[in-house]
Amino acid sequence: MNEILSTLYNAVLEGDEAGTKQGIQAALDAGLEPGKILADGMIAAMKEVGKRFEDGDYFVPEMLISARAMQSGLALLKPHLVNSNVKAAGKIAIGTVKGDLHDIGKNLVALMLEGAGFEIKDLGVDVPIEEFIRVAKEEKPDIVAMSALLTTTMLMMKQTIDAFEAAGLRDKVKFIIGGAPISETYANQIGADGFASDANRAVNMAKSLLSK
């Protein structure tokens, strides 16, 4: 790999925010393609972060600082990506369902998805069904990702999917769900398209759903 990009890659991997920004600036100054900076310098690093998390070498703190570095870097790179017409890997609307205010897991999933090159529309916490529907209509995401921590609020996931069905929007989006009490069985039962038990698996799930 190009030396400038490999420095950037390492900065993201180490969660070095300042180093990431410097790395991007250096890459832009050297005239590298914004799309290439994103793919090889940043998304590739976040993929390695995900792998290390999966292997038990990285934990939430390490993942968070890498995601933070990625995010600051993206802010810097975004105008250049737009100018050179680089498209996101897909658009994902994400939020915790109505009644559920627990967003640690959701935030981590959103960060990792962003790190994988998806465009994220974060709807925050306690998101009413109508809001998911409004966003689906207006923003046209490829995926709606819902999170719930509680056995009580997880039932809202089914209601949300049912409401999409009733509004004739079900076939416009894929649903992925996650959260402490969520299982694959539950995902199948309520007609979600995918389930992920952690942020890294959510990235893999989103990629595989959009490659279908």
Added chain:
Amino acid sequence: MNSRERLLTALAHGEPDRVPIDLGATDVTSIHRDAYIELMAHLGRDPGSMTIDNLVQQLPKLDETFLQEIVKADVRAVKENMGSAGPLRIEERDGYCCTVNEWGIGMRMPKDGGLYFDLVDFPIKESTLKALDAYTWPSPADPSRWVGVAERARHLYETTPYGLVTTWATGMGVFQLSQFLRGMEDFFMDLASNPGFATRLMGKLGEVMSEWYSILLDQVGPYVQVVRIADDLAGQQGPLISPVLYRKLVKPIQKKVIAAIKAKANVYVMYHSDGAMLSFLPDLIDIGVDIFNPVQVNARGMGDTLWLKQEFGRDLSFWGGLCDNQFTLPFGTPQDVRSETRRRLEDLMPGGGFVAAPIHNIQAGVPAENIVAMLETVHTYGIY
């Protein structure tokens, strides 16, 4: 054998007449108000003028005759008073009930259908020593916390047969409370990118906690048998932070706090952490923890309770573990609940060292029939 003797026998790793039972003696072994109301209706009992004992988790004060007749609970809580700041002032704003506690932590609960207060604002905004110095710590010496506390504890000790458990104001340990003061994500990032600050924060909290416990145990030490700390280290899939980082930064501070507790009173220390705690159990034994709560059986590596008992049961008592709380208890049939509860009893009871309690608080929406099935199974098969 009375309840207290039963508890002490079990915690000394002996077999009492029957397994001791806890419901409601801690903020992590109780029942959510909605499930409690439904249960009381199912039992044809009047929940009375229900007071909420724990605002954040919406745990009611449980009716004493219910605890005696239905649960046959062996343990009760001894609690300090609120500080001079008094009860929390709850304001309604944008569809939420909002409040700020004496630590400066902002919380809110949806006004309609809300189940908990969630933490939304954190008082220490920056990971700088300056921000840490500027933070005003609640004072454990605040006299209004301690008025009548020793008398209440002595009264419970002398006039009731129950085992007594206590904890300090927040009930939390240094790792968790640091997250509550900085925000979970920010504190986790501090751990990874500014460990000096994270250690200073936890160290300061450790000092505050040790002082707090010291005053608390001056009051209630002679009467209580168990002191509880809740300091979650694991998620359901595994540790929240690297065990190496834990051993370097968190464990030494926890160890000091536990030493301060044990220097003050002859008590068993109960450590609460949900999740996949397998990698940390040897560390807990190492820092002087006597009791592990709750054994979240559906978390990774925690399901084989027979093995857990064989591996760690000589050094740790288990308190909790009764029935999976995310699938079986809320969504299974009463028969599912009976079989699982019976299995956990068979795994965890032998040789003592087990207090039967739900895995965390019984949540809203858990059918009353299932709670009754769990309790009945303990009453039937919890005999030695």
